Amino acid sequence: MNGTGLSGQVYAHVGQAFRELRYDLLIVGAGRMGAALARFVMEAAPQVRLLLAEEGGLPNEEGASLLAAGVWHSFVPPEQRVRTERARQLLGESLNTCGVLQGRADPHPGFSPLRDFWTPELDALIDPEVLPFARLDARGGSFSVGSQTLQNAQTAVKLGADLMLNVRAELLGGGGARLHRLSVTNTHQVVVDHSVTLRAGAVIVAAGAAGAHLVEAGLGLITAHRQAYRQSPRLNLPSGPGSRVLRASGFILRPHSGGYSVTPPTVHPDPWGYVPSGGRLAGVPVGLRRELIESVLDNLEALPGLGGEGLVVGRSSADIPGAWVALPAGGWPLSERLDGQHWLLLGGERADLSGLSVAEELALEIAKLQP
Template sequence: MTGHTPGQAPATAGQVWAHVGQPFTPDSWDVLVLGAGRMGTAVTLFLRDLRPEWRVLLVEEGGLPNEDGATILAPGLWTLAGLPEARHAEAQWERAQLEGRFGGAGGQARTLLSLGQDGEEDTGARLARHPELAGVVDPAGAPRAAVHEAFTYRPGALALAAGQAAVRAGADLLLNTRASLIPGGACLERLTVTNTHQIVTHETHEVRAPRVVVALGAAGPHATEHGLGVHTRHARAYRQTPRLNVPTSDTTPVLHAAGLTLRPQSGGVTIIPPVHHRDPHGYAPQGGHLTGVPTGLRRETLEDLVSALEVLPALATDALETGRSLADVPGAWLALPHGDPAGLPWHGEVAPGVHLLLGGPQADTLGLSTAYRLAAQLAGVALPEGWAAPFSPR
């Protein structure tokens, strides 16, 4: 333990171990955080805010931010649309954090248009303001538009900013290290890559801590089961985000139509399909066929696109990237938190001193606030005024 008191700024930045050439000696930490996606980096930063006297070690298998998880491929779409009203206060807090402390995370305010049979505006009249969307939407299939406020950003930029801020605030960071849970801590395997691109274990350490946060995304529930024998009811699903190559600008709205979300990004559109169900254990995503031709789009993604053709005719054109293999179409495993009936981001103590932190489909809007909820619980401080009481499953 250091000599800091709550609310006192740390004297120095934390230590960073980026490669195996840097000697690492296990030390005494108060909190061990596994996973440097946006959830892990955020909870690390908030713990340093709330308990600067605690020593915190953040461990990541890859680099910062996590390069293989769902953070990089998350839509980065903040919106109150479809969110329970009781959670609006903390969602607004999250928006303020994104635009304030994290400098917008490469994002901007946008309009979100939910297209269908109901809404306060005529779809055709609304889309006439955006000629770049001509041919993308057929207003006859969705004649009314409901208008919502939204904010788009880059979750990867958020994770990087939160991780860097946490280190500046005194947290330690261990990269290129695979972590597995053991009672009272974690087994850490420092990794290196040979000249034939094989990953090998360079050294192994055991680290103990009275508090462990598992922020490994979709791999988190499996990690607790495999390492501690703790079974959880959380699940995961594989979500692809194909691209639609139609021109967009900074003023192009986000569209919700026929169950899909079309998010303007990098001069085109990222298609975000809904998550219908959990994928079974051992499932390996496979591509599908479009008019008999093999594509990189998995069957479930293809079915969503085909069912939306009437409203979104651009999906039947060459503007849609179908990929020659599954690897050509971006996709990642997504955690599906079980507990909160709305399926919102979740945290809970799954074993004594071990806390599971999951984002899931709504992490863009409530991921930061859920990480703060866990940090506040561990630190023993009250939640901000107006936040709903934590959900407690029976």
């Protein structure tokens, strides 16, 4: 139980009785942002009675936390440098400093000839005639967002936070939520639903792409934030422990399990109710969304590796890893106070770069408000 100095309780299914109907703080969403916030709050204010509620498992296999590229680099605007550097400190040893290489088509301050950074695996990935300039962040690298999320949630529980999995939260005015606990019987046929109303002194919505919708449906508050569905196909070209992350033409190619994971640019926001589906390549149905196919075709000259047999296209969108991502207004991770008791916490596409520091800032703000 929170506030006792003992480890918190983990509620994984409806068979576990839940009687705590009042908390100081409810965090909706145990993805990368919610889990980090819970950890930082418990470190700053261990007396806080905190419940971290997650609709899926941990880390959620359908969420962006498990599929995120997990890439940190220092190629950011000056106004973001303090936050990104703090995020790197918080990443600590979980960051594999393999280096991040950014390619460019035209000369620019800070860029050098690409041949100065050339490595053998780049032969199959990039055309140096199209992208002849580059810069290298030797301090940059990659990390596992899923492992980081799990570790942060576990640390929060060890410090006294309660964690509830398989629960859908419906926000209530006045601070609190209607929690719908979900579980499936051992026949995998019947969904058991147990609902409970919980009050909380403060509620932080850290539900990623679904956050703005939860706030609108539960509190009637409209925000400027949006969402998109982003796929992360695999590129089966050789990579090794020392291979660098490549950023070029809006794509991120991250060395992963002997190949590369591909993070494409987000072309446009998806409306609520949109159902992701695959497109067609030369008239043949594939798993890549039409927008992703267009992005690949537009950049084949610069990144010829995307045009070979190594790119996994699948037969349906189910074959290609994908997840909903938040698109915070302004494009960078943020926290937004909605009223006297509710906050919205969003990571989005650049959560790798400054998400941890934004979560830490909000945690310190929340801690100051506790008695």
